[in-house]
Amino acid sequence: MSTTPSTASSPETGTARVKRGMAEQLKGGVIMDVVTPEQARIAEDAGAVAVMALERVPADIRKHGGVARMSDPDMIDGIIAAVSIPVMAKSRIGHVVEAQVLQALGVDYIDESEVLTPADEVNHSDKWAFTTPFVCGATNLGEALRRIAEGAAMIRSKGEAGTGNVVEAVRHLRQIKGEIARLKGLDNNELYAAAKELRAPYELVREVAELGKLPVVLFSAGGVATPADAALMRQLGAEGVFVGSGIFKSGDPAKRAAAIVRATTFFDDPKVIADASRNLGEAMVGINIDTLPESEHYANRGW
Amino acid sequence: MSRPTIGVLALQGDVREHLTALAAADAAAGPVRRPEELAGLDGLVIPGGESTTISKLAVLFGVMEPLRAAIRAGLPVYGSCAGLIMLADKILDPRSGQETFGGIDMIVRRNAFGRQNESFEASVEVAGVEGGPVEGVFIRAPWVESVGAQAQVLAEYGGHIVAVRQGNAMATSFHPELTGDHRVHELFVAAVRAAG
Numbered sequence: 001m002s003t004t005p006s007t008a009s010s011p012e013t014g015t016a017r018v019k020r021g022m023a024e025q026l027k028g029g030v031i032m033d034v035v036t037p038e039q040a041r042i043a044e045d046a047g048a049v050a051v052m053a054l055e056r057v058p059a060d061i062r063k064h065g066g067v068a069r070m071s072d073p074d075m076i077d078g079i080i081a082a083v084s085i086p087v088m089a090k091s092r093i094g095h096v097v098e099a100q101v102l103q104a105l106g107v108d109y110i111d112e113s114e115v116l117t118p119a120d121e122v123n124h125s126d127k128w129a130f131t132t133p134f135v136c137g138a139t140n141l142g143e144a145l146r147r148i149a150e151g152a153a154m155i156r157s158k159g160e161a162g163t164g165n166v167v168e169a170v171r172h173l174r175q176i177k178g179e180i181a182r183l184k185g186l187d188n189n190e191l192y193a194a195a196k197e198l199r200a201p202y203e204l205v206r207e208v209a210e211l212g213k214l215p216v217v218l219f220s221a222g223g224v225a226t227p228a229d230a231a232l233m234r235q236l237g238a239e240g241v242f243v244g245s246g247i248f249k250s251g252d253p254a255k256r257a258a259a260i261v262r263a264t265t266f267f268d269d270p271k272v273i274a275d276a277s278r279n280l281g282e283a284m285v286g287i288n289i290d291t292l293p294e295s296e297h298y299a300n301r302g303w
Numbered sequence: 304m305s306r307p308t309i310g311v312l313a314l315q316g317d318v319r320e321h322l323t324a325l326a327a328a329d330a331a332a333g334p335v336r337r338p339e340e341l342a343g344l345d346g347l348v349i350p351g352g353e354s355t356t357i358s359k360l361a362v363l364f365g366v367m368e369p370l371r372a373a374i375r376a377g378l379p380v381y382g383s384c385a386g387l388i389m390l391a392d393k394i395l396d397p398r399s400g401q402e403t404f405g406g407i408d409m410i411v412r413r414n415a416f417g418r419q420n421e422s423f424e425a426s427v428e429v430a431g432v433e434g435g436p437v438e439g440v441f442i443r444a445p446w447v448e449s450v451g452a453q454a455q456v457l458a459e460y461g462g463h464i465v466a467v468r469q470g471n472a473m474a475t476s477f478h479p480e481l482t483g484d485h486r487v488h489e490l491f492v493a494a495v496r497a498a499g
Contacts, residue, residue: 002499011441011461021317021481044398049315049352049358053496084398085353085412086443108443131420184413234397237434265314265336265360269318294466 019133019153021070022108023217026050026086026154026240030218030230030261032242033057035075037082039253046257050086050108052242053079058162059284061246062296068116070098074103088135093302094120096129103132109154110134112147114301115161115244124302127151137221139172139299141179145200145208146303148216155214157238158299159222162245164286166223166232168299173220173236183209221298223252225283227263227276234267251281307345307495310335312370314360316352316385319494320480321488328488330495338369346379346471349404351442351478354413358401364491367402373407379471379498381491387443387467387474388413395448406472408451415446415463416476427477429466430457432486439465439477446476471498478492 012018029049034040039049052172056064056073070091080087086108091098093112100117102110110132111254112125127134128151137158138144144155157176159169183205186194191209195202207215220238225246233241241264243257250256257275266272293302311321313334324330325348333342347370349357361367374380374390383392389404391411393406416423418443427439439460447464450456458466458475465476471494480485 012426013421013423015424016480017440018424019476020441021440022419022422024317024320024481025353026441027319027352028313029353029356044355045359047356048362085355085394086419094497098403104418108421133419261356261360262363266363267396 010044012106013068014131016153019260020216023135023154026263027217029239029240030257030264031242032247032257033086033242034079034248036077038281039248040079040087042254043247043257044083044085046202047261048085048257049240050088051079052088052090052111052244053107054090055272057248058298059164059249060162061115062162064289070095073101075103076102078106080106086173090116091125092116093118094123094125096125097192099130103130107132112136112152114158117119118301119187122141122243123149123196127153129148137299137302138176140175141183141200141208143303144176144214145198145204148204149201152216154217154219156219156221158243158302159220159224161293161298162224163223163292164225164246165282165288166225166229169220169222169224169233170236172299173233173238176214176218177237180208180213184212224260225286226280227259227273230260230272230275231263231267234264238263246284249284256280306331307492307499308333308343309346309348309484310340310344310494310497311348312336312357313395314352314364314366315356316350317478317480319351320352321348321383321457324485324488325492327485328492336364336366338365340444341373342368343459345499346377346381346491347373349380349382350390350492351384351386351480354388355398357399358403361404362402367404370404374404377471377498379465379491379495380404380406381473383471383475383478383480384442384444387411387447387476390472390474391447407467407474408446409456409467409468409484411445412448413445414443416441416444419443425460427458427460427465429475429487429490430455430488434486436485437479438482439486440481441477444476
C-alpha cells in the first residue's frame with residue numbers, strides 16, 4: 001500500500017511547479033526586509049511568512065548612495081540560522097554570480113532587484129538555470145511576462161522602494177491588472193499583436209488571457225508603510241505584500257509588523273484595519289516621489 | 304449528503320488551489336477566516352502555507368480554540384504541508400509558542416525534507432487513492448516522525464511517513480492542490496460524506 005525507497009521514483013528538484021508552488025504558500029502573507037538576525041526574529045514573531053535578508057533597507061541605500069550589492073554571506077547565514085520561515089535575499093539585476101552565491105548559501109528565494117545597483121544594463125539573469133526560485137519586480141504586464149519568460153517564479157510590483165510612499169506600487173499594480181483585464185477581452189487573432197505590443201512571448205500572453213491572471217503569484221512591493229497601505233494593495237489584487245523600510249524605519253517595529261500582518265489577512269475588513277492602525281507610533285517619514293530626481297527612481301531600473 | 308459544504312481556512316496560504324480542487328471533487332467550497340464561519344461546515348481544509356504564521360493568526364483571530372473543539376467533536380479535516388503540521392498533536396521542533404489544532408496522534412518534524420533547494424516532485428502511492436500513484440509536490444515539506452495506535456499511515460516516501468489518517472482527520476506532507484489531480488481531495492470529500 002505504501003511506497004518503499006526502492007520503488008519510489010527519484011525526486012526531481014527545481015521544477016517550475018516546485019518553484020512557483022513555493023510562492024503559492026506565501027499568499028496572503030507579509031514578507032519583511034530585515035538587516036539583522038534580531039530583526040528577523042521580530043518579523044517571524046509578528047507573523048511574517050518570510051524575510052528578505054539585506055545589508056541596508058532601501059531607505060538607507062537611498063541615504064548613503066554608492067553601489068548597492070548583494071549582502072555579506074555571514075549576515076545571510078546569521079538570518080537563516082535565526083528563523084524557521086523562508087529567507088530571501090537580493091542579487092543585482094543581471095549579476096548571475098551573486099545569484100549563484102545566494103543559491104549556494106541556501107536562501108529560499110532570490111530577488112533579482114532594482115533596489116540594488118544593476119550589474120548588466122541589457123540582460124537579466126537566466127533564472128531557469130537555477131534550482132532556487134526567483135522573484136522579480138515589474139511596472140507593467142510586458143515587463144512581468146519578460147521576467148517570467150526568463151524563469152521568474154513570482155512577480156512583485158516595483159513600487160518606489162525606500163520612500164514610504166505607496167503611489168508607485170499602486171500605479172504598477174493597477175497597470176498590470178488593467179492590462180490583464182484587457183487581454184481577457186481579446187480574441188485569438190488579436191493576441192499576436194498584443195504579444196508584440198507587450199514585447200512578451202505569445203504563449204505567455206495567451207496563457208494570461210485564458211487564466212485571467214499571471215501564471216505565477218503576484219505580490220506588491222515598494223512604499224508600503226502602514227496597515228492601510230498593505231490592505232490597499234491586497235484590495236487592488238496583490239496576493240501578498242513585501243514591506244521594506246516601512247517596518248524597521250518606524251517607531252515601534254514589532255507592533256507595526258504585527259499590525260501590517262493583521263491588515264493583510266483582513267484586508268477587506270475596515271474595522272480590523274482600524275484596530276490594527278491604532279497607536280503604532282511614528283511611521284517612517286517618507287519621500288514624495290515628485291521631489292525625487294529621475295536618476296534616483298529605482299523603478300526605471302530593469303526593462 | 305449529496306454535495307457537502309467544505310471550508311478552507313483562509314488565514315494565509317494556497318487557499319485558492321484548495322478551493323478549486325474541492326469544487327472539482329464536487330464539494331461546495333468557500334474560504335473561512337472567522338470563528339462564526341465554522342458553523343454549518345461539513346468539513347474543513349487547512350491549506351499549505353507557513354505553519355508559524357497560520358498558528359499565530361489562528362490565535363490572534365480566535366479560531367484556535369473553536370477549531371480545536373470542532374475537530375475533537377469530529378469535524379472532518381484535511382491538511383496539506385503546513386496543514387499537516389497544524390493537525391499534529393505534537394511538533395518535534397516548534398517555534399516558541401507555536402500551537403497546533405491537533406486531531407491526529409502524530410509527531411511531525413517541520414521542514415524535514417530541507418529548504419527550498421531540496422523541494423522536489425516525486426510519485427507517491429497513497430492508500431485509498433485508486434488509479435496509480437499521485438504526483439507528490441514537496442515544498443520545504445515536513446514529515447511524520449511517528450504515529451500513535453489510532454492513526455493509519457496512508458503513504459511513505461524515502462522511508463518517511465508523508466500521509467496519515469485518523470478517524471475523520473487526514474493529512475499529507477505534499478500538495479495535491481498544486482497538481483490538477485483531485486483524487487486526494489476526492490478521498491477527503493468521500494470521508495466528509497461518510498461522516499455526514
